[in-house]
Amino acid sequence: MAVPTKLDHCVIHVSDWERANQFYTQVMGAELVARPVGFVYRFGDKQLNVHGPGVTPAEVARLPVQPGNSDLCFEWRGPIEDAIAHLTAHGIAIERGPLQRFGAKGPGTSVYFRDPDGSLMEFMSYGNAK
Numbered sequence: 001m002a003v004p005t006k007l008d009h010c011v012i013h014v015s016d017w018e019r020a021n022q023f024y025t026q027v028m029g030a031e032l033v034a035r036p037v038g039f040v041y042r043f044g045d046k047q048l049n050v051h052g053p054g055v056t057p058a059e060v061a062r063l064p065v066q067p068g069n070s071d072l073c074f075e076w077r078g079p080i081e082d083a084i085a086h087l088t089a090h091g092i093a094i095e096r097g098p099l100q101r102f103g104a105k106g107p108g109t110s111v112y113f114r115d116p117d118g119s120l121m122e123f124m125s126y127g128n129a130k
Contacts, residue, residue, distance in 0.1 A: 009040075009047035012119060015067040017052055019116045024048070027090045028074065028121070043074070068118035073103060073110070076123040080109040083123040087113055095120075 014020035021039060024030040030041035030048070038055040041048040051057055051065065076083040080098045087094055097111030101124060108124040115121055 007046065009049050010072075011049045011051060011057075011065050012070045012072070012115075013051040013065045013067045013117075014115075015052065015117050020050070020052065023116050027087070027092060048072075068115075070115075070119035071122075072119065073122040073124055075103070075105075076125045077127075078125065079127055080111060080123070080125040083111055083125060087111070087123075 017039065021032055024041045025032050028041070028043075030043055033040045033042050033047075038052055039050055041050060051060075052067075057064075084094060084098070092113050095112045095114065098109045099111075101108055101110040101122075103110075103124045103126070105126050108126045110122050110124045113121050113123075
């Protein structure tokens with residue numbers, strides 16, 4: 001029997017709301033959703049819940065996520081060269097790539113960079129994979 005599950009959200013932790021909100025909206029393309037305390041970052045029907053200054057989450061992992069210790073991959077819908085140009089235009093340094101990788105849709109081409117707290121971000125393009 002198949003289990004009817006689909007990823008809904010995951011959690012990141014940021015140290016500075018203004019800096020993170022700017023990065024996740026302008027560089028990552030998130031919709032900024034205000035909460036009574038803090039924000040969430042929405043990407044279509046997926047969401048990053050965000051722990052940060054002033055947020056006291058009720059449920060957390062045994063070792064709660066801390067600023068800078070997330071590792072997230074986002075699909076880039078277009079050629080990886082466009083992702084590189086986008087990051088360059090925002091002054092974001094590319095740490096590695098482009099490299100061939102394997103994601104949820106199979107082979108792709110990725111570039112790696114960091115969010116303001118040091119979490120590892122990846123843009124993966126399936127459009128020009130070998």
